[in-house]
Amino acid sequence: xxxxxxxxxxxxxxxxxxxxxxxxxxxxxxxxxxxxxxxxxxxxxxxxxxxxxxxxxxxxxxxxxxxxxxxxxxxxxxxxxxxxxxxxxxxxxxxxxxxxxxxxxxxxxxxxxxxxxxxxxxxxxxxxxxxxxxxxxxxxxxxxxxxxxxxxxxxxxxxxxxxxxxxxxxxxxxxxxxxxxxxxxxxxxxxxxxxxxxxxxxxxxxxxxxxxxxxxxxxxxxxxxxxxxxxxxxxxxxxxxxxxxxxxxxxxxxxxxxxxxxxxxxxxxxxxxxxxxxxxxxxxxxxxxxxxxxxxxxxxxxxxxxxxxxxxxxxxxxxxxxxxxxxxxxxxxxxxxxxxxxxxxxxxxxxxxxxxxxxxxxxxxxxxxx
Amino acid sequence: xxxxxxxxxxxxxxxxxxxxxxxxxxxxxxxxxxxxxxxxxxxxxxxxxxxxxxxxxxxxxxxxxxxxxxxxxxxxxxxxxxxxxxxxxxxxxxxxxxxxxxxxxxxxxxxxxxxxxxxxxxxxxxxxxxxxxxxxxxxxxxxxxxxxxxxxxxxxxxxxxxxxxxxxxxxxxxxxxxxxxxxxxxxxxxxxxxxxxxxxxxxxxxxxxxxxxxxxxxxxxxxxxxxxxxxxxxxxxxxxxxxxxxxxxxxxxxxxxxxxxxxxxxxxxxxxxxxxxxxxxxxxxxxxxxxxxxxxxxxxxxxxxxxxxxx
Numbered sequence: 028x029x030x031x032x033x034x035x036x037x038x039x040x041x042x043x044x045x046x047x048x049x050x051x052x053x054x055x056x057x058x059x060x061x062x063x064x065x066x067x068x069x070x071x072x073x074x075x076x077x078x079x080x081x082x083x084x085x086x087x088x089x090x091x092x093x094x095x096x097x098x099x100x101x102x103x104x105x106x107x108x109x110x111x112x113x114x115x116x117x118x119x120x121x122x123x124x125x126x127x128x129x130x131x132x133x134x135x136x137x138x139x140x141x142x143x144x145x146x147x148x149x150x151x152x153x154x155x156x157x158x159x160x161x162x163x164x165x166x167x168x169x170x171x172x173x174x175x176x177x178x179x180x181x182x183x184x185x186x187x188x189x190x191x192x193x194x195x196x197x198x199x200x201x202x203x204x205x206x207x208x209x210x211x212x213x214x215x216x217x218x219x220x221x222x223x224x225x226x227x228x229x230x231x232x233x234x235x236x237x238x239x240x241x242x243x244x245x246x247x248x249x250x251x252x253x254x255x256x257x258x259x260x261x262x263x264x265x266x267x268x269x270x271x272x273x274x275x276x277x278x279x280x281x282x283x284x285x286x287x288x289x290x291x292x293x294x295x296x297x298x299x300x301x302x303x304x305x306x307x308x309x310x311x312x313x314x315x316x317x318x319x320x321x322x323x324x325x326x327x328x329x330x331x332x333x334x335x336x337x338x339x340x341x342x343x344x345x346x347x348x349x350x351x352x353x354x355x356x357x358x359x360x361x362x363x364x365x366x367x368x369x370x371x372x373x374x375x376x377x378x379x380x381x382x383x384x385x386x387x388x389x390x391x392x393x394x395x396x397x
Numbered sequence: 398x399x400x401x402x403x404x405x406x407x408x409x410x411x412x413x414x415x416x417x418x419x420x421x422x423x424x425x426x427x428x429x430x431x432x433x434x435x436x437x438x439x440x441x442x443x444x445x446x447x448x449x450x451x452x453x454x455x456x457x458x459x460x461x462x463x464x465x466x467x468x469x470x471x472x473x474x475x476x477x478x479x480x481x482x483x484x485x486x487x488x489x490x491x492x493x494x495x496x497x498x499x500x501x502x503x504x505x506x507x508x509x510x511x512x513x514x515x516x517x518x519x520x521x522x523x524x525x526x527x528x529x530x531x532x533x534x535x536x537x538x539x540x541x542x543x544x545x546x547x548x549x550x551x552x553x554x555x556x557x558x559x560x561x562x563x564x565x566x567x568x569x570x571x572x573x574x575x576x577x578x579x580x581x582x583x584x585x586x587x588x589x590x591x592x593x594x595x596x597x598x599x600x601x602x603x604x605x606x607x608x609x610x611x612x613x614x615x616x617x618x619x620x621x622x623x624x625x626x627x628x629x630x631x632x633x634x635x636x637x638x639x640x641x642x643x644x645x646x647x648x649x650x651x652x653x654x655x656x657x658x659x660x661x662x663x664x665x666x667x668x669x670x671x672x673x674x675x676x677x678x679x680x681x682x683x684x685x686x687x688x689x690x691x692x693x694x695x696x697x698x699x700x701x702x703x704x705x706x707x708x
Contacts, residue, residue, distance in 0.1 A: 073606045075553055079571050079579050082555050082609070084586045084596045093568070110453035111446075118449075121439055168450070169443035 087141030088151075095154045098180060102161045102173065111168050122167065127159050127181070128189040135184075155184055201330035209330040213323030215348050218311030222323030224331060225303045227265045267293060269304040271320065285317035292325035292344045296335040302328065322347060481659050482566060485573075485666025487674075488541035493530045496537075499659035502528045504640030513643045517652035526640040528652050537664065540635045540649045541671035544611065547633075548577055548675025549682070552610030555579045556665060557623060562658040563615050563665075570613075570669035574676055578669070579609070585623040590630050608632065613668060615661045618642055637664060 078086035080093070106112040129135075129152055136143040143151070162177035186192060201209050206225070213220040267290070269276035280286045293299045304324055308316040325344040329336035339345050353362040360366050376382060440446050464471065486495060496502065502519070504510070504526030510518065519529035547554060554574055556567040564582035571578035589596055593607050601607065612627050614620055614636035624646055627634050636647035637655045644650035654660050 071604070073604060075576055076579070076601075076605050076607070079568075080581075082579050082581050082585075082589055083583055084589055085583075089583070110450040110457070118440055167440075167443075168446040 085141045085147075087139040088143060088147060091139045092151060092154065095151075095158060095180075098177075099154065099158055099161070102158070102165075102177065105173055106161060106164060106170075109168070109170060111164055111170075114164065122163060125156075125159055125163060126193055127156065128186045128192045129155060129184055130186055134186075155181070201326065203330070209327045211323045211326035211330065213319040213321065213326065213347075215318030215322060216311045216315035216351060218308060218315035218319040220306050220308040220316065220319035220323040222320065222327055223305040224324065224327030225305070226331065227267070227301055227303055229265060230263055265300045267298075267300050267302060267304065269306070271306045271308055271316075280313065280317055282313060285313050288314075288317045289320045289324065291342075292321055292328055292339055295342050295344065296328050296332065296339060298328055298332065298335065302331065318348060478659075481662035481666060482569060485670050486663065488538055488545075488667050488671045491534060491537060491541075491667050493534055495663060496530050496533060496653070496660070499663045500657045501533060501653040501660040501663070502530050503654045503657065504528045509641040511641055511643050513645060514638070514640050514652065517638075517644065517650075518640060528640060528654065533652050536649070537651050537653075537667060540613075540651055541668055543633070543635065543649055544613070544668045545671040545675040545678070547611045548574060548672040549678040550610075551577065551679055553577055553579065553606060553608075554611045554613065554672055555581065555609045556613050556615070556669070557581045557585060557620055558615035558661060558665070559584055559619055560616055563661050566658075566662045566665045567615065570665040570672075573669040574672040577676060578672065581623075585620050587622050588626075589623070590626040590632070611635065613665070614647065615665060616655050617647060618655065621646070635668070637661065 076086075078090055080086045080089040083089055103112060130138070132143055132145065132148040135148060135151065158177060159181055162174055162181055165174040165177060201211060203209055208223050208225045211222050211224070213222060269289070271279040276286065276289075280289065290299070293302070304320075304327075306320055306323060308320060310316075311319070321344065325339050329339055329345060336345065355362055358365075438445070440449055481499065504514075504518065507521045507524050507526055510526050514526075517529055517532045519527040519531075521527065544554060554571075554577055556570045556578065557580075558564065558567040559581065567580040567582050571580035586596070590608065594602055597605075597607060608630055609632060612623070612632055612634050614624065614634065617624055617636040617638065618641075624634060624636070633649070634647040635649040635651065637653050637660070638644045638647065638650040639653070639655040642655075644652065651664060653664060
């Protein structure tokens with residue numbers, strides 16, 4: 028409109044001024060022009076956000092947290108109605124301690140698909156611990172359905188390898204294979220023994236009559252006192268077969284001391300003849316290998332017959348002997364052995380490399396102590 | 398020296414001590430009933446626990462039976478602290494006495510009063526600014542009208558209360574507005590609105606309405622950055638302003654005590670009930686439009702049938 032006024036007000040311009048633009052119609056800003064524009068693309072109507080915590084920018088986390096807090100509120104109401112809450116302090120202390128193994132912060136962040144900081148993680152874990160406490164109370168008091176529902180929630184937040192994590196640092200129990208064989212490891216000095224202990228299969232015990240009973244009773248049989256015919260079982264005596272490095276025991280350990288050392292666990296446990304042993308030993312010498320075999324056998328027996336572990340421990344057969352060959356030290360011939368005790372003349376060299384006596388030395392004489 | 402005690406008070410004291418040394422036996426010594434005393438027996442089996450529960454239930458029934466002979470005022474017919482949260486008041490039923498009871502009239506100290514707050518101040522007492530509830534109530538009702546109108550037009554309403562005690566209040570308020578109510582009970586992350594392209598994914602920004610239509614602040618002083626973001630994005634705001642705050646920071650101020658949990662719960666309750674009414678109005682409107690559309694479709698159908706018949 029103002030351009031129009033300007034056109035009317037100004038008189039005809041000179042040739043130099045014809046470069047200025049003149050509009051026949053009013054000036055319309057380009058954004059308002061619809062001429063030549065195709066119909067706009069259909070705009071999809073925008074939907075409201077799903078989660079009520081959308082404007083926290085951490086909706087996944089807060090939705091999960093509020094769901095758990097609601098579960099706590101409902102459980103508390105249910106337990107109060109069942110007269111289980113508030114629990115007296117003495118009863119609460121007597122409850123067995125809980126050992127939950129929750130997901131790590133990163134795993135939780137992945138599950139909730141939200142950023143989880145340490146403080147947020149700790150808050151989440153505190154809520155889970157509270158829920159776990161209520162689950163324990165419900166379980167112990169025998170409220171089966173409530174305890175099961177809570178257990179479903181809790182297990183979804185616990186790590187899959189929970190048993191492995193709790194058993195970390197504890198001794199792994201010896202595994203038996205499908206034939207009932209135990210596999211244990213024994214070490215002594217530089218030797219290692221891989222030992223398989225297999226129970227001996229006892230054959231069927233033969234039932235026999237007393238030897239004194241005659242087959243055909245004679246005329247004077249009624250005078251001879253007949254012993255009671257108690258059928259006695261003749262138990263077959265089994266032997267422990269030991270194979271070491273594919274060789275028979277006696278062949279591999281010709282020395283009696285080594286053999287005695289190896290079978291001592293069987294003797295002390297009283298299981299000589301009850302188990303067979305197959306072993307692969309490597310490293311060290313005879314003493315080390317027999318000691319390693321002994322430890323392997325002892326561990327295997329303790330796995331097969333747990334009652335025997337106490338007596339083997341008392342005899343220190345379950346202990347890995349920590350004694351190893353001591354190292355050689357510098358200045359000594361061996362770990363403790365010193366060389367010949369010499370009194371060497373002490374002398375010093377001056378700047379020219381000469382002693383007080385005027386003797387020259389290119390290198391210092393050999394000192395056995397160095 | 399003499400048979401009589403020299404110091405009579407010492408004699409009394411020794412008598413008391415002697416009594417204390419005597420073991421407490423017999424029913425006469427019991428001073429109070431401790432119903433948890435039965436639980437000193439260790440609870441090992443499920444039967445023990447069941448017995449424990451039954452003993453407690455017996456005690457509760459005993460208390461309940463004798464309560465009938467006690468006071469006529471009981472838990473059901475008296476005010477309980479959870480009522481402002483769980484039993485909200487409708488805007489038309491909001492009264493000055495309810496505001497007074499919740500402590501909405503307590504402002505901050507006289508020295509901290511903001512000069513722009515003067516129209517809403519009643520006076521000073523004990524060095525504290527008293528807020529004029531005669532101004533608070535109409536402003537609260539006005540804010541309720543705003544909430545109702547925006548909710549009736551399918552608007553997004555966000556309740557912001559970033560203190561731990563306000564968390565449950567904003568959550569419940571948002572729940573009353575169903576799909577249109579949102580809440581922020583934790584820290585408002587700076588850039589939620591102004592930096593929304595980074596805060597939320599591109600799909601969310603394209604498909605969802607990220608900008609709200611109204612934001613209600615229960616503690617505006619702690620959320621000044623959120624208020625500024627709302628101003629930048631031209632979003633109307635409602636807020637509880639205390640006497641140390643300039644009421645112009647929000648569009649619809651409600652002069653009241655921002656430190657009181659009960660006041661915040663009362664105000665959030667009133668506004669959320671107004672929002673719920675707005676949502677109901679919206680639904681009615683949708684039903685009406687649907688009904689009209691159905692009627693129009695039926696009319697057209699009949700007209701077509703008549704035309705066919707005539708042809």
